Amino acid sequence: MTRSEENYIKAIYHLSGGGMHSVPTNAIATQMDTQPSSVTDMIKKLSDKEYVHYKKYRGVHLSEKGINTALTIIRKHRLWEVFLADKLDFNWDEVHDVAEQLEHIKSEKLIDKLDEFLDFPKYDPHGDPIPGKNGELAQRSLQLLSAMKPEEEGICVGVKDSSVSFLKFLDKHNIALGDHIKILDVEEFDESLNILIESKKLHISKRIATNLFIKPIPA
Amino acid sequence: MTRSEENYIKAIYHLSGGGMHSVPTNAIATQMDTQPSSVTDMIKKLSDKEYVHYKKYRGVHLSEKGINTALTIIRKHRLWEVFLADKLDFNWDEVHDVAEQLEHIKSEKLIDKLDEFLDFPKYDPHGDPIPGKNGELAQRSLQLLSAMKPEEEGICVGVKDSSVSFLKFLDKHNIALGDHIKILDVEEFDESLNILIESKKLHISKRIATNLFIKPIPA
DNA sequence: ATTAATATTTAGACAAATCTAAAAATTAAT
């Protein structure tokens, strides 16, 4: 697998909801910031190598082989993210770009040893689950903050939008993974929320709330 | 810099004794396992970008810029080697191939943080010095084992040949960096040596002795 | 000083990954 093939496979995996549904050419082009014609070329190659099923004009669908390949790349990506954040003190908005390179390093031993060195983490710095050596994927108890009601409590376990701008926003307002959150009330007008983060009062927009995953604490 | 350009620069650096003398095309081709014509092509590109000085048929000479570039690549290579050996328990004959890939990861912050995480090591697992952030290179007190006389003692600090086969040989005979070595006697016939390694008697050929660097302990 | 051997460069080709512009298929709108 070339680096480019790997990047395509990963993009298709994400766009297809983990290989569930098929993905149109243009969606891949947008995601990868390339021309649709380039995507068609690459799709043909991936199809020849049987990573995807492909019918002209009908989009692509990841094969079993393609899904497994995607999972090992994602595993590497997220393990490296943990390494950068936990061991090298990278900020969570800085890890992605470097992991985008590190995910292509070829050495099974390296990644297994790294996994062990990091103490077999289950989630990356954004709360995304890390696939296991055999592709098994822990499920996140994914409740969006926006779906919670007054008086409910939980722990912040992930972000839906992991763009640099959103992560920086969270840093600025001192919102981090692992934080304890309690809903005070919800404005009827714009669905913005008044919450307690680690016992500190904060007002956040609906937009923010729809991008934070919370693991609820039963009352 | 592309990955290929970086590999050429590094090869030229090593073949030229750190940029001291110039290097013929064929030497590079042999080292990189490519055709001389490919080397010529690449040399032209590197010359355009001013990493090397080049006169047709006269070989290449690294420029100041080229030397600095080589040193940062070597710095990355050796820091990653330390990481693999010290943190992930790689054997010293296993680190090179993976470092060959990791050295091309682009992120200044990554390498500075890694350096700090490893506690600013001065030497890689083969005893080669690690260039500093500004290219300064620690000198090894390089005395070859083959140059030592009976009764002299020292510490094994590096290998001249870092091929996998030689490193495996050393592992097999329990010779490692940091080991204490004392010369018992030298056979006049084949210049083979009887030595004490960590107080254990061992007989080694001249060939071996010319590939081990020793830091002498004054008697 | 020629000639022979060796080293190096040029010329032309190829695979990978991309692009632009044009053609074709699909889907949406009338």
Add this chain to the structure above:
DNA sequence: ATTAATTTTTAGATTTGTCTAAATATTAAT
């Protein structure tokens, strides 16, 4: 059911890094 808009594919070109075969320059041998 046509027509229009959109999506996707094809055709042909470009860049990077490589190769083989042939030409040229350098060095060594007579």
